[in-house]
Amino acid sequence: MAKAESDDKRNTSLRLSKKTLKALKIRAIEEETSVQKIVEQLIEAYLKTSRKKD
Template sequence: MVKTKKVNTSLRLEKKVLKELKILAIEKETSVQAIIEKLILEYIKKNKETSEQ
């Protein structure tokens, strides 16, 4: 398994949004980081597809 280097970043979210995200992560047995990274990758893929048309 190849490990990729992770770098730190920060973002500001409304307190209630972060709370809901943490609860969801616990329920799904994952992490906030994993959820955000998945969403970002999906966003990048979607936008690359639309910009290439």
């Protein structure tokens, strides 16, 4: 049996200000999603952008 995509996920932690985390949780509720999904989508979009050249 093949592993589901979610089985390949790993935990990490972030330190956010109380105000930022509260706003993020509220937005997740408003958009009927999770903080984890929002963060993952933002990171994936960031990683798709090209790197700046020095």
